[in-house]
Structure formats: C-alpha cells, structure tokens
Amino acid sequence: MNKICENYKNxxxxxxxxxxxxxxxxxxxxxxxxxxxxxxxxxxxxxxxGMSIANTSRHL
Numbered sequence: 001m002n003k004i005c006e007n008y009k010n011x012x013x014x015x016x017x018x019x020x021x022x023x024x025x026x027x028x029x030x031x032x033x034x035x036x037x038x039x040x041x042x043x044x045x046x047x048x049x050g051m052s053i054a055n056t057s058r059h060l
Contacts, residue, residue: 028059
C-alpha cells in the first residue's frame with residue numbers, strides 16, 4: 001500500500017510541477033487566455049501577443 005501511495009504522490013507532484021512551469025511566464029498565461037477564446041494559429045497568437053512566431057511556437 002505504501003508503494004501505491006508513493007507512486008500516486010510522485011505522479012501528483014509531477015503534474016503540479018508541469019502546471020507551475022506552464023504558468024511561470026506572463027506570455028504563456030496570455031497565450032492560454034487567447035486559446036480559451038477559441039482555436040488560433042501560431043501566426044495569429046504571435047500577432048496578438050507581439051512575440052515572434054518562433055518564440056510563440058516555443059511557448060506552445
């Protein structure tokens with residue numbers, strides 16, 4: 001039972017860490033806000049955020 005709990009905790013912490021990384025940039029949060037409004041191309045996100053296409057793509 002302890003091994004199951006340990007695996008669960010490790011999985012949970014890993015997932016929370018990924019969420020934290022996603023939210024660690026104001027540009028990523030801005031991109032998330034745009035994507036919540038609907039599907040968009042990398043080019044349109046780039047135009048709306050003022051970032052280069054390459055940088056926008058890296059954030060995605």
